[in-house]
Structure formats: structure tokens, C-alpha cells
Amino acid sequence: MTADESELRELRSSVREFLAAKSPEEAVRKLMESEERYDPAVWAQAADQLRLPGLVIPEEYGGDGFGQVELGVVLEEMGRALLCAPFFATVVLAAQALLASGDKEACARHLPGIAAGRTTATLAVAEDDGSWDPALISARAVPDGDGGWRVSGRKSFVIDGTTADLLLVVARTVAGPSLFAVDRETTGLAATSMETLDATRAMARLTLDAVPATLVGADGAGGRVMAKVLDIISVGLAAEQAGGARRCLEMSAEHARTRQQFGRPVGSFQAVKHKCADMLVQVELAEAASREAALLADEGSDEFPVAAAVAHACCSKAYMVAAMENIQVHGGIGFTWEHPAHLYFRRAKSSQLLFGGPAVYHERLLDRLGI
Amino acid sequence: MGLLHEPHDLQDFAAEARRFLDAHAAKAPDRTAFTWGEGDDSMAYFSSLPPEEERAQVQRARAWQRIRYENGFGWITGPPEYGGRGLTPVHDLVYDAVESDYDVADTGVLSVIGLGMIGPTVLAHARPHIKDRWLPALYRGDAIACQLFSEPGAGSDLASVATRAVREGEDWVLNGQKVWTSVAQHSQIGVALTRTNPDAPKHRGITAFLVPMDAPGVDVRPLRQMTGGADFNEVFLTDVRIPDDHRLGEVDGGWSVALTTLMNERATVGSEGAGPVAAALSPDRLSALMRATWTWDDRALRARLAELLVDAMATEHLNTRALRTLRGGGTPGPEMSVSKLMYGQNLTRAAHFVSDVLGPRIIADTGRWGTYAWSELLLATPALRILGGTEEIMKNILAERVLGLPKEPVTAAAKEVRP
Numbered sequence: 001m002t003a004d005e006s007e008l009r010e011l012r013s014s015v016r017e018f019l020a021a022k023s024p025e026e027a028v029r030k031l032m033e034s035e036e037r038y039d040p041a042v043w044a045q046a047a048d049q050l051r052l053p054g055l056v057i058p059e060e061y062g063g064d065g066f067g068q069v070e071l072g073v074v075l076e077e078m079g080r081a082l083l084c085a086p087f088f089a090t091v092v093l094a095a096q097a098l099l100a101s102g103d104k105e106a107c108a109r110h111l112p113g114i115a116a117g118r119t120t121a122t123l124a125v126a127e128d129d130g131s132w133d134p135a136l137i138s139a140r141a142v143p144d145g146d147g148g149w150r151v152s153g154r155k156s157f158v159i160d161g162t163t164a165d166l167l168l169v170v171a172r173t174v175a176g177p178s179l180f181a182v183d184r185e186t187t188g189l190a191a192t193s194m195e196t197l198d199a200t201r202a203m204a205r206l207t208l209d210a211v212p213a214t215l216v217g218a219d220g221a222g223g224r225v226m227a228k229v230l231d232i233i234s235v236g237l238a239a240e241q242a243g244g245a246r247r248c249l250e251m252s253a254e255h256a257r258t259r260q261q262f263g264r265p266v267g268s269f270q271a272v273k274h275k276c277a278d279m280l281v282q283v284e285l286a287e288a289a290s291r292e293a294a295l296l297a298d299e300g301s302d303e304f305p306v307a308a309a310v311a312h313a314c315c316s317k318a319y320m321v322a323a324m325e326n327i328q329v330h331g332g333i334g335f336t337w338e339h340p341a342h343l344y345f346r347r348a349k350s351s352q353l354l355f356g357g358p359a360v361y362h363e364r365l366l367d368r369l370g371i
Numbered sequence: 372m373g374l375l376h377e378p379h380d381l382q383d384f385a386a387e388a389r390r391f392l393d394a395h396a397a398k399a400p401d402r403t404a405f406t407w408g409e410g411d412d413s414m415a416y417f418s419s420l421p422p423e424e425e426r427a428q429v430q431r432a433r434a435w436q437r438i439r440y441e442n443g444f445g446w447i448t449g450p451p452e453y454g455g456r457g458l459t460p461v462h463d464l465v466y467d468a469v470e471s472d473y474d475v476a477d478t479g480v481l482s483v484i485g486l487g488m489i490g491p492t493v494l495a496h497a498r499p500h501i502k503d504r505w506l507p508a509l510y511r512g513d514a515i516a517c518q519l520f521s522e523p524g525a526g527s528d529l530a531s532v533a534t535r536a537v538r539e540g541e542d543w544v545l546n547g548q549k550v551w552t553s554v555a556q557h558s559q560i561g562v563a564l565t566r567t568n569p570d571a572p573k574h575r576g577i578t579a580f581l582v583p584m585d586a587p588g589v590d591v592r593p594l595r596q597m598t599g600g601a602d603f604n605e606v607f608l609t610d611v612r613i614p615d616d617h618r619l620g621e622v623d624g625g626w627s628v629a630l631t632t633l634m635n636e637r638a639t640v641g642s643e644g645a646g647p648v649a650a651a652l653s654p655d656r657l658s659a660l661m662r663a664t665w666t667w668d669d670r671a672l673r674a675r676l677a678e679l680l681v682d683a684m685a686t687e688h689l690n691t692r693a694l695r696t697l698r699g700g701g702t703p704g705p706e707m708s709v710s711k712l713m714y715g716q717n718l719t720r721a722a723h724f725v726s727d728v729l730g731p732r733i734i735a736d737t738g739r740w741g742t743y744a745w746s747e748l749l750l751a752t753p754a755l756r757i758l759g760g761t762e763e764i765m766k767n768i769l770a771e772r773v774l775g776l777p778k779e780p781v782t783a784a785a786k787e788v789r790p
Contacts (some may be wrong), residue, residue: 005699253774267776270767276774277766284709285685292688306684313681362677369680370672371659 001299003070012073018050019081025340028200031084032343035193036163037202038085046085046281047117053091054115061111066299068232072239072291076262079243082200082343086120089160092236093229094121097168100228101179101217110166110181121166123233124155124206125226130354132230133176134170134223139214141171141180149173149178150210157354161204162191168216169208175220187211198350200343231308234355236295238290238315241351245286245315248322248344249279252329266329275329279322286318309365316352316361323348381698384462388469391442399474405650407659412744414650415460416751418720419600428480429515429557435476436512446486446510453494454507461698478512480554485509488635489562493581496619501581505560518632519563519582519606521551528628530562534608536565536580537582543567543580543618545588545611551758555591555604558584562632563608568623575646577625581617588612594726598750636759648714649722651748652683660741666728676728679720686713705773712765714757722749 003011031037039235047053056071058061062171071092078087095114097106113119125132127139130305139153151171161167167182167189182189188209196203225362253276256267293311294302323345334341355361418425427790439445440454447463449455456462490509493502493516525531534547545565555561561582568576580645582589593601620628650656657676661667689710693703725745726733736743756762770776 144708231492249774254775256774256776262782267770267774268779270763270779273770274763274766275775276776277769280705280769281709281712284689284705285682285713288689288692288706289681289685293692307688310681310684310688313677314685317678319683359674362674362681365677365680366673369654369658370662371654371676 002067008070008073011070012051012077015052015074015077016080018046019077019083021363022046023081023083023085028082028084032199033069037160037200038163038239043085043120044117046087049191050242052087053117056091057095057111057115058104061107061115063111063115069291070234070293070300071231071236072294075236075239076243076246076287076290079240079347080247082340082347083243084202086122086160086163088201088236088240089122089164090120092233093122093123093159094164094166094168096232096236097179097225098216100225100232101221103217106181106214106216113165119166120136120160120164121168121335122160122164123229124158124161124167124169126157127154130353130356132158132360133346134225134226137177137209137222138169138174139169141173141178141215144212149180149213149215151182151208151213152210153208155206155208156190156203157195158204158206158356160202161206162193162202167206169213169283170222170226171208173219177222177226178223179216179225181216182208182211182213196350198343198346200347201350230355231305232297233276234361235290235293235308237351237354238286238293238311240326241315241319241348242283242286242290244344244347245283245319247278248319248326248341248348249276249283251341252279252322252326255330272329275325279325282318282321289314306365306368309340309361309368312355313358313365314360316358319344319348320352377458381461381465384458384672385465385469388444388466392470392473392475395438395442396473396475396562399439401474405653405656405659407663408418408740412741413607413759414744414748415598415600416648416748416755417596417598417602419598419747424561428477432478432480432673433512436478436481437508442510445512445736447495449490449506449510453502454510461700464694472656476477480557481509481512482514484518484554485514485558488518488632489516489560491635492562492579492619492628492632495604495631496579497581498616501617505581508559512558515554515557517552517558517561517584517606517708518630519549519552519555519561519608520629523550523772527761528553529633530577530626532564532566532577534563534565534593536578536613536616537769538567538569539612542612543578543614543615544584545580545608545613547608549584549608550594551607552604552606553602555584555606556593560584562619562628563607564625567625571623574626576623578622579619579625579628580613581619582608583611583617586611586613616727652680653727654680657721657725659727661747663741664728664732667707672724672728675724679724682713682720683717686710686717689713696770705769708765708769710770711759712762715762718748718755719752720751 022045031039051064052074054063055066055074059065095111098110110119114121129139138157139151140152141149144150151169153171155169165184167181169182170177170178190207190209191204194203194205256272256276257265259266289311293307296307327341327345330339330341333339436445443456444466446455446468447458447474448460451457467715486509490506493505505514509516520529522532522534524533534545536543536545561584562575563580563582565580567578588609590607592605594603594605595601596603666672689706692708696703703704727751729742729745732742733746
């Protein structure tokens, strides 16, 4: 399904309204210090009232079958509001990995629960070095002799890893990196919270000790699935980053319009004005790059892989610039714990480095361009 | 989205344009594809052709514009009573997109200033007989027009123009100096901003005139720029007599005439897609250069290349989206201003990136293909951050008009008009 411009506007405003009511700054601050880092009641409402978890799940698996463009609108809004919820891990990471695996049985087993908001899930790839390169994975999986598998090893930086019901884990078999489904309630699995730069996004370390697991997709196909999934999820992250960057710009412009110093609004000083204009340039580029990449994904265009790499790099930079300059425009107020600027700064930096960081995504772009 | 969702009349129009172009032009080669060491390695943004070659180029531009006009594609948005086609700006964009696949003469000398900015200004503000005389001539390629706005003392602050126009009976007498006037050396007419009321606030004492460039007292002198060429001119106006019927708009109401031109200027910027621009930001070309200079695996240079390409491609996405909005009948937001700003910065960064790849080979010509040629682009880049409004002015516009930031308080000195 594809929404037209007015439907997209409607989707945006209903999500924005929902988040304004359910995820105001006070709620974000309360949740980021809580154990679970999200409010199950709000998550249930997002599912029941707005059907958000099922937005991009195909209709055959109980979702509404929309595309990356619609998902991008929702993620931009969530990025603006710094929503603390298992949406990114469940809908962007895990659901997209299941779909990319091409494993219809696994999709039929897990996606309806995800679409209904009953199941939360995540994707565990990186280990202690934080790399998303499947070649660097050391977790191992061996057949258990009964058609199942046993996974052993460690995973780090697993988003919502202590709460997700379903864990999709990339581990190495004799055939190569492969994707496995691990149930939360299984033996041999331990998850501990990691202290995070960005407290609004919970991360965990998993220890897997011969944990029973089900192969998702073909044995040894994990590298291919990862390549595909990384493009889709980095475009999802890009949308979230663009939304956060837009919010930083709005905060700065608002402050520059109203804050008086030396007898005039600070925004009338050209140095401040130009800083805000530079932020606007970054935000406009970020929105163009992430929205265009989402559109190319939905069109199944050959240009998508390049556009995905561009969106990832562009939005990572834009958000970081906007978050830094937002604090600068606010002056000392922006450096306080009470002001929300640091929450965006933390989110911007951790998002920038989430899937490996600039050196990695720059090389991925050059690789896509044959350079 | 894309072409599939366009209204049928646009598809019909595109098909008609294709039939016309098939009959009159050859298909263009892919401008970004190239083989290292083959073909022209020129990276000149500004022309540095010898005068006779430049005149020949102007003739080719005129000839192609006449063919366009006679086939209904010379003035797509113009009113039919002056020889236009009466279609929408979207049809214009569709035609440009179709034409970009064909190898046709570069008509920039006619279109950027004359057709893009002066034509709409004459249409909006001239007397009917002046429109009859000049509009078909402009769009047919018979006449070229220039913009006599900037002065040595009035660059980005255009309202400070000091060229005087004094009424003498049915005529006005103009005295002053204009500068940065592109294509003045080829022009038959110019639109001049003059000061007619030194006592009024500076925006309210300006009057605009259509100046025949062959009028006695009009003296065009080429202005050599830092690239070595002379694309711009100084235009000296000494006791130039202009009949009152050549006035555009009201006496002392020239600022609104200037705004018509400037709004159209903003609409024309950012539409440059080929030539040295495409080459400077072509991943193929830049990577071939890195191979040829053994810098292929330099990690620092690779990171900079990636950053450069990310910005260039994101800027392209911005243009694509603005175009899609226009095609859908909407009005783009700040995309075009952002795009203009990025366009200058992207090319500047590309030129400096290439300089670092080339090292000493950009400071002296070794004779090797595709190396010293980049010095042409390098030397053009400062202009790209100035022309059509400096970066600083563009940022002020974005901050004030898009973000709603307050204007700089006006000082008493700034309110005064310079003599």
C-alpha cells in the first residue's frame, strides 16, 4: 500500500499528537531512568490505537503492508520525541531481518505477534567491537542433532536486549554467518543492561551458552541477509535522525527568536543567524536524503543501495551538527541536565556510531559506487 | 510517484517535445561517463574562449533558440499574445528534462539572464508597445538582454544604487556605472536600476528603465576576473537619453521591478546539471583521478571523497524532491535556496579535494591530461559562493524568511542613501 501526500500528512499529525500526549519530555526522562526503559501501556496503545507495530508488516502476516516511506514518517516523529519504546528494535531491526531472510515459516510464526504489538523483538549482530560486519562475528552455532541448533557466544549493543521477547541472533556455522531465532524464555541465555551514552535507547549484553535456537533462512545466508537488512535499517535510522535534527533546529530557532541579550534577540546577530541557517541546510539535506532513499526502497530501485548509504552518512552528520549547534545557540542553558538539548546530543552521537560509524559507512558508499 | 503519476497532458507534452527534438537534434552522449585521458579535459566554469569563438557560440545559441521558438518550445510559459505558449512552469521543467537527453547548443547566454529574468520583468512592467517590440525578439533569439543592477557601491545591497536618472522633458538622462554585468557585450537591451529620488528612503527612490545597449553614452568594458577570462563587464552610462516610455513600472517604484527580476533569478539558479559541474562531482572521474595519481587507497582522501559525494548526492535528492513538488502543482519550500548554497560549497570542496589529490600538479602544468585543467575550476570557485547573492546573504534569507529570526537592527548610517 502507498499513502499519498495528504495521507502522509495525516499519519504524521496523528503520530505527533500521540507522542505529544504519551511521550512528553517528562515521560522520556522518567523512562530513561527506569529498568525497562519503556512504558508497556504506551506501547499497547501505539499498537491498539495507531496500529504502529504493524505498519510495514505485510498484510499476509497481519500487518497493514505500508512501505518505508510511511515508516519514515513515523520514525521521524519518534526521533523528534525521543520516544522510549521497543519500536526501532522490533519493527525496524527484527521485522526487517525476518522479511529479508525470505523464511516464510519464520515470518508466519513471528510477524503476526509483532504486528499486533504482542511480541517485542530485536536483532543481535555486533559483539564487543561494535562492528556490524558479518565477517567479524565470532558467536557460533552447531546443530543439536534434532533439527535444531545451539548458539554460544556473546553479543553486545543489543537494543532492548533485556526486554525483547524474541532475539534474532547472527552466529557463525560451518557454512558461514547465519541468522537464528532465540526465545527470551530459554535456558542458557543471560542478558544484562549496558550503561549507555544515550539512555533513551536501552542496550544489553547477551551471553549465550549453548542456547537452543531455530535457523531463520538458509544456513550460511546471514551475510547476504545482513547486507540487505543494513540498508533498510540504516534508512530507518536516518529518518529518526532527520526527525531529531529537525527538532534541534526548531528549538534553536525558537530560542534565537525570543532570548534577549545586549538589548536585542540573539537571533538578530548574524553569527547566530548563520549558525541556524547552517543547521537548516543540514536538516533539509537530511530529510531529502532519508525520504528519497525510502522512496527508492519502496520502488525497488537499483539506486536504493547507494541512496541508503548516502542517507545514513548524511543524516548521521546532520543530526550531530544540529545537536551540537543547538547547545551552542542556547549557551550555558543548553549545557544543563534540565535542558533537553543533551538528550538529543546523546542520541545523535550514539546513532551516528550505531552501525559502525563514519569510516564504515563512507567505505560502504564508495564500495557501492565501485570506488 | 514519478512520471507515472503525472497528469496526461504533461505526458502528451513530453511526447511532443521528444518528437520535436528527434527531428531537430541528436541524442546526447552520457556526460558523466568518460575514459581517463580521452576527450576534452576542460574544467572551465567560466568561458575563456577567444572573442571570435565566443561570437560563434552566441550565434549557435541564437540559431537553436529560433528553432525552439518556431516550434513552440521557445517560451513555454509566455502569454500567446507575445509569442508564448501559455503553459505552466511545470511544462517548462518537463521540456528541460526531455531536452537534457539531446545534444543541443548551450543557450545559457540567452536564457540565464535574458529569458529567465529580464523577459518576465519586461512582461510584468513594460508598456504594451515595448513588450511587442522586445518580448518576441528575446524569445526568438534575436535579442539578448542583460541586468544593469549591481554597482561598485551596491552589490548585495542593491537598494543602494547610485546611478542617477534625471527627467528632461519626455526623456530621462542616466549617469553612473554598473558592474558584474554578464553578457552585456552581446546584449541589445538591459534593464537598469537608477536613483530618481535621493531624498526618499533608499528602496523608494529607485526607477527602472529598459536601456537599448546601442544608445549613445552606453560604454561596455570587459572586466577581467581572477580566472583570467572576462565574462563580466563594467557598463558606463554617460548622459544616456532614455524616452519615458522605456520606463518599467512607476517613477520611484523600481524596487518592485527589481524584485520581479530577483525572484526569477532565484528560480533559475540550481538548474545547472551538466558540464564541469557534473564532471567535478562525478564519482567515476574522481576515482579515476585517484587511480592515476596513486592516491587510490589513501584513507584520509577516501573519507573526504565520501563526504563530498554524500553532500553532492543529498543535494541532488533535494533538487529531485523540489522538482517533484513543482510537478505535483505545489510550491517547494526552502529547497532551492539550500540547493544554491550547497551547489557553491560542493564545487568548492571538490576543487580543493582534487587539489590535494593532484598536489604540485595543480600549481604548474606538466602537460598531463586531466590534471592542471582543474585549476580552471579551482579559480572559479570563489565566484560560485558570491554570484546571485553571497553565501552570507543567502544564509540571512534562510534564517529570516524560513526560520523567522529577527532582522539585524538597522543603524542610522544604513538608512542613508549614498550620494
